[in-house]
Amino acid sequence: xHKDSLNTAAQFVMAHYFFETENPAFQIDSAYRYSILASxxxxxxxxxxxxxxxxxxxxxxxxxxxxxxxxxxxxxRARALNTEKAYLYFLEDFPLANQxxxxxxxxxxxxxxxxxxxxxxxxxQNYFAKYPAAVHAKEAEFIYEKLLxxxxxxxxxxxxxxxxxxxxxxxxxxxxxxxxxxxxxxxxGNSKSYxxxxxxxxxxxxxxxxxxxxxxILNPSEREDxxxxxxxxxKRVMALEKNYLIxxxxxxxxxxxxxxxxxxxxxxxxxxGDDYLCGNINEDVLVLSDKILSPSGTVIFNGAVHNVDDIxxxxxxxxxxxxxxxxxxxxxxxxxxxxxxxxVLSGKLIAIKKESSWSVWTFSGRMxxxxxxxDISAIENVLLFKKGNExxxxxxxxxxxxxxxxxxxxxDAFDDVKEWSQHFLHVTSGEYQxxxxxxxxxxxxxxxxxxxxxxxxxxxxxxLGSSIFNDSGNESxxxxxxxxxxxxxxxxxxxxxxxxxxxTDLVFQSSAYDSIHFVGPFVVGNRKDSTVxxxxxxxxxxxxxxVKFEFIPGKDSTAFLLINQANSxxxxxxxxxxxxxxxxxxxxxAGERLFIVSKxxxxxxxxxTGKLLxxxxxxxxxxxxxxxxxxxxxxxxxxxDAKKKRLIRAEYRKNIVPYTFDKVVVFKDGGSGFVGWxxxxxxxxxxDEVRYWNDTSALVKSNFFWKLYDIRSxxxxxxxIRDYKLIQDNTQEKxxxxxxxxxxxxxxxxxxxxxxxxFSDIINVGxxxxxxxxxxxHVEEASIFVVIYYDHAGQMLRKEVYEHDDYEKIYCSDNK
Numbered sequence: 001x002h003k004d005s006l007n008t009a010a011q012f013v014m015a016h017y018f019f020e021t022e023n024p025a026f027q028i029d030s031a032y033r034y035s036i037l038a039s040x041x042x043x044x045x046x047x048x049x050x051x052x053x054x055x056x057x058x059x060x061x062x063x064x065x066x067x068x069x070x071x072x073x074x075x076x077r078a079r080a081l082n083t084e085k086a087y088l089y090f091l092e093d094f095p096l097a098n099q100x101x102x103x104x105x106x107x108x109x110x111x112x113x114x115x116x117x118x119x120x121x122x123x124x125q126n127y128f129a130k131y132p133a134a135v136h137a138k139e140a141e142f143i144y145e146k147l148l149x150x151x152x153x154x155x156x157x158x159x160x161x162x163x164x165x166x167x168x169x170x171x172x173x174x175x176x177x178x179x180x181x182x183x184x185x186x187x188x189g190n191s192k193s194y195x196x197x198x199x200x201x202x203x204x205x206x207x208x209x210x211x212x213x214x215x216x217i218l219n220p221s222e223r224e225d226x227x228x229x230x231x232x233x234x235k236r237v238m239a240l241e242k243n244y245l246i247x248x249x250x251x252x253x254x255x256x257x258x259x260x261x262x263x264x265x266x267x268x269x270x271x272x273g274d275d276y277l278c279g280n281i282n283e284d285v286l287v288l289s290d291k292i293l294s295p296s297g298t299v300i301f302n303g304a305v306h307n308v309d310d311i312x313x314x315x316x317x318x319x320x321x322x323x324x325x326x327x328x329x330x331x332x333x334x335x336x337x338x339x340x341x342x343x344v345l346s347g348k349l350i351a352i353k354k355e356s357s358w359s360v361w362t363f364s365g366r367m368x369x370x371x372x373x374x375d376i377s378a379i380e381n382v383l384l385f386k387k388g389n390e391x392x393x394x395x396x397x398x399x400x401x402x403x404x405x406x407x408x409x410x411x412d413a414f415d416d417v418k419e420w421s422q423h424f425l426h427v428t429s430g431e432y433q434x435x436x437x438x439x440x441x442x443x444x445x446x447x448x449x450x451x452x453x454x455x456x457x458x459x460x461x462x463x464l465g466s467s468i469f470n471d472s473g474n475e476s477x478x479x480x481x482x483x484x485x486x487x488x489x490x491x492x493x494x495x496x497x498x499x500x501x502x503x504t505d506l507v508f509q510s511s512a513y514d515s516i517h518f519v520g521p522f523v524v525g526n527r528k529d530s531t532v533x534x535x536x537x538x539x540x541x542x543x544x545x546x547v548k549f550e551f552i553p554g555k556d557s558t559a560f561l562l563i564n565q566a567n568s569x570x571x572x573x574x575x576x577x578x579x580x581x582x583x584x585x586x587x588x589x590a591g592e593r594l595f596i597v598s599k600x601x602x603x604x605x606x607x608x609t610g611k612l613l614x615x616x617x618x619x620x621x622x623x624x625x626x627x628x629x630x631x632x633x634x635x636x637x638x639x640x641d642a643k644k645k646r647l648i649r650a651e652y653r654k655n656i657v658p659y660t661f662d663k664v665v666v667f668k669d670g671g672s673g674f675v676g677w678x679x680x681x682x683x684x685x686x687x688d689e690v691r692y693w694n695d696t697s698a699l700v701k702s703n704f705f706w707k708l709y710d711i712r713s714x715x716x717x718x719x720x721i722r723d724y725k726l727i728q729d730n731t732q733e734k735x736x737x738x739x740x741x742x743x744x745x746x747x748x749x750x751x752x753x754x755x756x757x758x759f760s761d762i763i764n765v766g767x768x769x770x771x772x773x774x775x776x777x778h779v780e781e782a783s784i785f786v787v788i789y790y791d792h793a794g795q796m797l798r799k800e801v802y803e804h805d806d807y808e809k810i811y812c813s814d815n816k
Contacts, residue, residue, distance in 0.1 A: 001014070006041040006044055006045070007041065008038050008041035008042045008045055008049070008053055008058060009053060009056055009058060011034045011035075011037040011038035011041055012034070012035075012038040012056075012058050012062075012063060012066070014030075014031075014034040015031050015032075015034035015035040015038055015066055015067075015070070016031075016066070017031075017034075018030040018031035018034065019031035019035075019066070019069070019070055019073070028070060028073050028074050028077060029074075029093065031070050032067070032070045032071070032074065032093070032094060035063060035066050035067040035070055036067065038058075038063050038066075039060070039063045039064070039067065042058070042059075042060055042063055043060075067096070068097075068098065071094050071096065071097035071098065071099065072097075072099065074090055074093070074094050074097065075090060075094070075097060075099040075102075075103060077090075078090040078103060078106075079106060082106070082110055083110055083114075084107055084110045084111040084114060086110075087103050087104070087106055087107030087110060088107060090103050091103055091104065091107065105135070107131075108131050108134035108135065108136065109135075109136070111127055111130070111131060111134075112127060112134070112136040112140060115127045115140060115143075119147070120147060120151075121144050121145075121147035121148035121151055124140045124141070124143050124144035124147065125144045125148075127140045128140040128141045128144065142172065145171055145172040145173055146172075146173070148168070148171070148173075149164065149171065149173035149176065149177065152164045152167070152168075153177065153180070155405065156180070156404075156405050157184075157404055157405055158180075158181060158184040158185060158404045161177045161178075161180045161181045161184070162181055164177045165177050165178060165181065165201075174205075175204075175205045175206065178201055178204045178205065178206055179206055181197065181201070182197050182204075182206060182210055182364060183362060183364045183365075183366045183403060184403045184404050185197055186210075186213075186362070186363070186364060187362045187364075187366070187368065187400035187401075187402075187403035187404075188348055188396060188397055188400035189217070189346075189347065189348025189349055189362070189363055189396070189400070190348065191214060191217045191218055191222075194210055194213065194214040194217065194228070195214070195226075195228055197210055198210055198211065198214070198228045208231070209330065209332075211228055211229050211231060211234065212234070212314075212328075212329075212330030213314065213328065213330065213363055213364065214226075214228060214229055215229040215234050215237070215314070216313050216314025216315075216328075216329060216330075217313055217314070217347075217363070220238070220241055223238055224238070233294075233296050233298070236264075236295055236296045237284050237294070237295055237296075239258075240258075240282055240284065240295045241282060241284070243258060243259045243282070243767075243770065244258070244259060244279065244280045244281055244282045244766060244767055244770075244772075245257065245258055245264060245265075245279070245281040245282075245286075245295065246258075246259075246279030246280070246281065246765045246766065246772060246774075246789075247272055247276050247277060247279065247281075247810060248263070248267070248789075248798065248800070248810070249267070249800065249802065249806060249809055249810040250267045250800065251267065252270060252806060253267030253268060253269065253270060254267055254268075254269050254270065254271070254272050254809070254810070255267035255268065256281070256286070257789075257797075257798065259766060259770055259772055259791065259792075260791070260797070261789065261791070261797030261798050264295065264296070264297065265286070265293060265295075265296075265297040266297065269288055269289075269290070270809070271288075271289060271809065272288060273287065273288075273289075277810065277811065277812040277813075278763070278765055278812035279764075279765025279766060279772065279774070279812070280765065280766055280767045282767075283310075284329060285300060285308070285310070285316065285329055287305055287308045288305065289304070289305060290302075290303065290304060290305065291303070291305065292305060292308065292316070292318065292327075294329065298331070299331075300316075300327065300329055300330075300331050301316075301318055301325075301327050301331075303320055303321075304320055304321045305318060305319070305320065306319045306320065306321070307319040311342060311343060311344050312344050312347075313344055313347060313363070314328050314329045314330065314363075315327070315328055315329075315334065315342070315344065315350065315363075316328075316329065317341075317342050322338065323337075323338035323339070324338065324339050324340065324341070324342075325337065325338065325339065326339060326342045326350065326352060328363075328365075332365060333365070334350060334352070334361055334363075334365045335350075335352040335354075335359070335361055335365075335367075336352075336354055338354075339352050339353060339354050340353045340354055340355060340356075341353040345360070345376065345377070345378040345383060345396070346378040346380060346381050346382075346383070346396050348363075348381070348396050348400075349361065349362065349363070349368070349383075349396060349399065349400075350362075350363065351376040351377075354371050355371075356374070357371035357372055357373060357374070358371065358372075358373045358374070358375055358376040359371040359372070359373075359376075360376060360383070360399060362400070362403060366403060368399055368400070368402045368403060369385075369399065369402070369408070372387075373385050373386060373387055374386050374387050374388065378396075379417070379419045379425055380422075380423060380438055381395055381396045381397070381438050382394070382395055382396070382425060382436075382438060382440065383395070383396060383399055384417055385410060389415065390413035390414070390415070391413065391414045391415070391416065391417045392410040392411050392412070392413055392414070393410065393411040393414070393417065393425075393427075393436075393440055394408060394409075394410050394411065394440075395438070395439065395440060411440055412429070413429075414427045414428060414429050415428045415429055415430065416428040420435050420451075420453050420458070421453055423437060423438050424436065424437055424438075424443055425437075426451060426453070429446070431448045432446045432447060432448060433446065433447070433449060433450065433451045434446035434447070434451075435451065435458065435469075435473075443473045444458060444460070444469050444473055444475075445475075447460070447462070448462060449461060449462040450462070454468075454484055454489070454503070455484070455486055455487065455503075456470065456471055456489075456503040456504060457469045457470040457471050457503050459482055459484075460475070464478050465478040465479055465480050465481070466478065466479050466480070466481055466482040466491075467479070467482075468482055468489070468491070468501065468503055468506065470503050470504055470505075470506055471503075471504070474506060475506075476501070476506045479491040479492055479493060480492040480493070480494070480495070482501070485518050485523075487521075487537075488500060488518070488523055488534075489501045489502075489503050490516050490523075493512065496514055497512040497513070497514075498512065498513050498514070498515060498516045498525075499511065499512050499513065500516070500523065500525070500534065502537070509537065510525060510532070510534065510540070513525035513526055513527060513532070514526050514527055514528065519549045519550075519551045519561065520551030520553065520559050520561070521559050521574070522534065522535060522549070522551070522559070522561050524549060528545075529544065529545055530542055530543065530544055530545060531543050531544075531545060531547050533549070533561065533563075533576070535561070535572070535574060535575060535576035536574070536575060536576070539575065539576040540576070541576055543563065543565060544565075546565075547563060547564065547565040548563070548564040548565070549561060549562070549563055549564070550562040550564070552571070552587060552588065552589055553589065554574075554589045554591075555589070555591050555623075557574075558574065558589065559573075559574045560572065560573055560574065560579075560589060561574075562582075562587065568581060569581060569582045569583070569584075570582075571587065571595075579608055579609070579610070580606075580608075580609055580610030581610070582597065582610065584597040584598055584599050584616075585598050585599050585600065586598040590605065590621065590622075590623050590624050590629060591623050591624035591625075592624045592627070592642065593607065593608040594606070594607055594608070594613070594624055594629075594642055595607075595608070596621045597616065598616070599616050601619075602616045602617055602618060602619070603616060603618045603619070603620060603621050604616035604617065604618065604621075605621055605629065605640070605642075613640075613642065613645070614631065614640060614647075617633065618631050618632060618633045618650070619632045619633055619634070619635075620632040621640075624642060626658065627641060627642050627643040627644075628640065628641050628642065628658055629642060630655055630656065631650050632650060633650035634650070635653075636650040636651050636652060636653065637650055637652045637653070637654060637655050637656055638650030638651065638652070638656065639656040639658070639664060641677065646677045648664065648666075648675070648677065648679050649679070652666045652667055652668060653667055653668075654666075654667035654672075657690075659674065659690075659692060659698070660695050662676060662677060663675065663676055663677075663682055663711070664676075664677070665690045666685075667685070668685045669685045670685070671684075671685040671686045671687055671688070671702075672685060672687045672688070672689065672690050672700075673685035673686065673687060673690075674690075674698075674711055682711060682712075683709075683711060683714060684714075686702060687700040687701060687702050687709075688701045688702050689701040693708065693734060693749050694734075694749040694750065696710065696711055696712060697709060697710050697711060697717060697749075698711060699721075699724075705719070705720045705721060705722065706721035706722075706723070706724060706738075707719050707720070707721060708721070708747070718738070718740075718747065720740055720741065721738050721739065721740055722739045722740065722741070723738075723739050724736040724737065724738045724739065725737045727746075727764050727768055727771050728768045728769065728771070733748070733749065733750070734748070734749040735747070735748050735749075735754070735771060737762050737763075737764065738757060740757045742760070743757045743758050743759060743760070744757060744759050744760070744761055744762040744775075745757025745758070745759070745762070746762060746771075746773060746794070754790075754792075754793070754794040755773060755775065755790055755794050758777075759775040759776060759777055760776050760777050760778045761775070761776045762774070762775050762776075763812050765789075765812060766792065770792050771792045772789065772790070772791055772792065772797070773789065773790040773791075774787065774789060774812065775787070775788045775789070775790060776788075776807075776811075783803065783804060784801055784802065784803060785801070785802045785803075785804070785807040786799070786800075786801050787799070787800045787801075787802060787807070787810070
């Protein structure tokens with residue numbers, strides 16, 4: 001072969017030589033090389049050389065057959081090793097082998113098994129990068145995504161999830177990372193944290209879920225201005241908060257429409273609870289026997305429903321056939337599938353009880369504290385964890401940090417924890433008591449003293465005496481005694497010395513008195529020869545002994561003090577201002593800076609300057625109401641207008657009732673009627689009862705029937721009203737369903753007749769402010785009921801015809 005490089009026979013023999021398994025020099029790679037050389041030599045051989053080789057025998061097919069045997073042996077060698085490297089070697093060094101396709105598949109499988117064995121995201125990333133067409137390429141890519149996500153977020157910290165989303169925005173696990181960002185960042189239940197998440201991740205796949213939870217955290221006024229919750233479905237809920245739904249029955253199925261007659265929830269059930277039949281439904285969930293619906297008709301919960309308790313902030317406790325469940329109004333379950341009890345803590349977290357133990361969960365449904373406590377409660381933003389007779393404390397913020405893998409450190413154990421005042425907690429441990437703030441820092445020191453909360457701070461009582469704490473937690477000196485009489489505080493500084501004390505600044509508010517007592521809200525400080533009256537913290541006045549005091553109570557916070565000194569009586573107001581001297585036996589406040597004075601057994605009226613408005617000749621004078629006072633003289637009633645100084649003399653047997661600014665109702669000659677302030681009759685005195693309707697007409701009753709009466713003309717506008725029911729009754733508007741004979745109608749005090757009186761029954765299924773009328777005509781001959789719904793203005797919205805059984809399904813028996 002050295003002499004002749006194209007010696008086909010020699011090359012062929014060498015291929016056989018190296019391919020002989022019994023040959024100690026057996027070498028597949030060498031055999032393959034000589035088979036290739038033999039094939040190439042044969043191609044360059046002359047016809048004569050080929051004829052000579054044919055006697056060997058050697059031809060192209062024989063050479064090819066040997067090479068194919070060698071290929072097969074090489075493939076079997078690679079398959080025996082079954083490694084990526086072996087298959088790569090085979091594919092590189094045996095390029096003509098028929099087993100290449102199978103070798104590639106086996107190479108891919110071996111490489112995939114290697115990646116599985118290594119089980120790192122880098123191994124799988126390398127795999128699908130090298131073999132993108134492999135059978136396992138997609139699967140490897142999925143595993144790569146999973147392992148990458150787990151590796152980059154293995155510590156489960158918020159920062160890791162945020163970095164992952166930032167670094168790998170197209171990851172298959174982006175939604176999962178965002179879910180964890182949301183859960184951790186909003187664990188404290190603060191609405192601002194939800195808004196920050198939505199601002200940072202506006203296109204998040206969980207944005208809808210976040211908005212739904214945020215919506216229920218916000219109060220109604222906040223929702224109006226919050227751009228994050230302005231979705232179509234949430235706008236429908238907000239609209240319902242302002243208005244209402246009412247049930248309707250069509251073809252035996254019950255649905256719901258709004259105040260405009262628009263069908264919001266299509267008919268889908270045959271029965272609803274009696275509470276819904278009378279309409280005016282403005283809850284944000286509808287509870288049916290087999291499901292719970294949102295106002296838009298979305299099913300929140302599907303299954304038997306026995307009872308629903310709304311615990312606030314979007315969470316419901318649903319009683320099903322077998323247990324209780326905590327369900328959010330946006331359709332997700334919180335806690336285990338069966339619980340014993342649940343409650344909202346501080347408006348930011350949820351406590352769930354299972355069997356006999358309590359746990360704590362976020363609004364998004366992640367457990368923060370496992371089931372391990374006898375009870376969990378809250379005082380503002382501090383959580384109380386009770387086990388046995390011990391109570392430990394933690395702030396909501398600290399508990400929320402558990403979601404970010406921060407260990408929870410609870411306070412030392414206390415025997416008792418109670419709310420002290422707004423933002424503070426009174427805690428007891430053995431003989432020691434103290435007060436903590438919302439950050440669990442000491443506000444009032446722990447000591448062997450008994451602490452009592454006061455209006456502006458606290459009182460500490462011990463064997464040494466009493467000290468006072470202000471609302472900043474600062475402590476006064478120790479006094480022999482301390483007493484409180486809102487808004488005053490007074491302290492005993494020595495056995496015979498009392499002083500008023502300012503809690504806010506912890507300074508004395510007066511000089512020393514032998515004694516202190518109170519006349520109404522006024523402080524009386526006594527010394528041997530004088531008395532000091534403290535009208536308020538900023539003003540006092542000194543009087544020489546002897547002096548007497550009489551408290552004249554006013555209305556609301558008004559107060560007056562009558563001071564009797566040297567046979568002179570002087571009236572002072574609550575600010576210490578002298579009003580006037582009185583020479584009467586008694587005085588009482590009538591209201592609106594007017595006073596009823598008495599002498600012997602008669603009464604009169606004076607203003608705040610002491611000016612006499614009514615002479616002292618009446619048996620009784622009433623309090624001021626709308627500038628008028630009722631007066632009584634010789635068993636006859638009159639009326640005085642204190643503002644316009646108008647008087648109707650006391651000559652009527654019953655109390656006079658003001659009707660409008662220019663007319664009153666009096667009882668005369670056995671009946672009631674109208675007179676002006678000039679005491680001239682405006683009507684006959686023929687009514688049994690008079691009730692206000694508007695300034696020009698009244699509801700009057702005579703001969704057992706009510707009538708709508710025009711005062712000026714004396715005409716009857718509507719007659720023979722058996723009874724009526726006011727839907728709306730205020731100074732501006734009155735709406736009544738009237739019952740005449742066997743028919744019903746609706747009238748308005750300004751708009752007149754809204755619905756004519758020709759129905760068998762009328763029920764307001766709307767609200768008092770925005771009525772919607774369910775009217776019914778019973779056609780006895782056909783045994784049918786024609787039901788027509790009218791809006792507040794009397795416009796028809798919907799008409800249905802029912803037989804008796806269907807009518808009973810939709811009829812509201814509470815005529816409101």
